[in-house]
Amino acid sequence: MPMQLTILKIGGNVLDQPAALHDALDYFAALPGAAVLVHGGGKKASQVLRELGHEPVMIDGRRITDAATLEIVTMVYAGLLNKDLVAQLQRRGCNAIGLSGADGNSVLATKRPVKTIDYGFAGDVQAVNAVLLAGLLDLGLRPVLCPITHDQRGQLLNTNADTIAKATATALATHGYQVSLRYCFELPGVLRDLHDPASVIPELNPSLYADALADGSIGGGMIPKLDNAFAAVAAGVSEVIIGDLAAHRAGRGTRCRADG
Ligand SMILES: Nc1ncnc2c1ncn2[C@@H]1O[C@H](COP(=O)(O)OP(=O)(O)O)[C@@H](O)[C@H]1O
Numbered sequence: 721m722p723m724q725l726t727i728l729k730i731g732g733n734v735l736d737q738p739a740a741l742h743d744a745l746d747y748f749a750a751l752p753g754a755a756v757l758v759h760g761g762g763k764k765a766s767q768v769l770r771e772l773g774h775e776p777v778m779i780d781g782r783r784i785t786d787a788a789t790l791e792i793v794t795m796v797y798a799g800l801l802n803k804d805l806v807a808q809l810q811r812r813g814c815n816a817i818g819l820s821g822a823d824g825n826s827v828l829a830t831k832r833p834v835k836t837i838d839y840g841f842a843g844d845v846q847a848v849n850a851v852l853l854a855g856l857l858d859l860g861l862r863p864v865l866c867p868i869t870h871d872q873r874g875q876l877l878n879t880n881a882d883t884i885a886k887a888t889a890t891a892l893a894t895h896g897y898q899v900s901l902r903y904c905f906e907l908p909g910v911l912r913d914l915h916d917p918a919s920v921i922p923e924l925n926p927s928l929y930a931d932a933l934a935d936g937s938i939g940g941g942m943i944p945k946l947d948n949a950f951a952a953v954a955a956g957v958s959e960v961i962i963g964d965l966a967a968h969r970a971g972r973g974t975r976c977r978a979d980g
């Protein structure tokens with residue numbers, strides 16, 4: 721019997737709304753079996769960047785990360801947000817342990833090569849340390865992963881949190897876990913019409929996704945989320961669901977499946 725593992729990813733809008741965050745942490749702390757929390761925090765990082773005089777730049781949901789931006793996002797993701805989440809989970813009796821990708825070499829990345837766009841210190845994941853994470857899970861701990869990675873040559877890198885969630889899910893799926901990957905954001909699912917919350921698409925496959933990209937009904941931060949969702953499905957993750965917390969609790973949201 722494979723071991724069950726839930727990976728919950730919470731994004732910037734959930735982190736920014738105290739009531740939504742409270743509910744998401746209650747949900748995570750109460751999950752049965754093994755669980756890993758992956759968090760973003762792009763919204764908070766953009767706010768702090770602006771306060772410090774840096775205008776954030778995003779392209780297709782990914783941040784252009786110059787040296788000053790890297791310093792600030794490291795403070796926000798690997799410092800304030802990660803430690804606050806761990807403390808909030810400890811308060812719920814959940815034995816959380818917060819890690820950046822450098823801690824225990826948990827997420828190794830390489831600086832994204834410059835093609836048409838120079839993303840700066842943005843990291844593409846090379847490897848997730850499944851042995852380390854499985855060891856922590858075996859100890860009854862719940863890892864809390866932030867979107868800061870490293871290249872093992874002393875360089876920290878900023879990596880999209882949806883990608884961290886996918887890479888973690890994939891690594892643990894090939895390490896004997898049956899993985900449910902849940903992307904939790906502020907909307908009830910992937911919408912046919914962004915202005916109509918009742919237009920949730922219950923099931924998406926790569927062909928329907930390509931159509932939605934072409935007609936412009938999916939864009940922004942939903943692009944890395946769905947790219948990662950389909951990559952996870954293709955790599956053996958048992959289920960990938962996108963939605964708000966109510967959708968996850970009720971078994972609704974958007975389920976990502978392979979074509980066919
Ligand atoms: N068709 C769509 N359905 C739902 N969200 C969409 C769609 N197209 C674009 N989006 C945008 O994607 C965003 C989610 O991506 P992002 O902000 O990166 O999420 P997260 O909160 O996980 O960081 C939504 O807030 C929404 O504005």
Ligand SMILES: CC(=O)N[C@@H](CCC(=O)OP(=O)(O)O)C(=O)O
Pocket residue numbers: 730731732733759760761762763765781782783784785793842843867878879880881882941
């Ligand atoms: C390279 C890159 O884009 N990194 C992301 C990491 C944070 C993130 O993914 O946060 P959300 O989940 O809240 O969007 C960024 O700095 O915005």
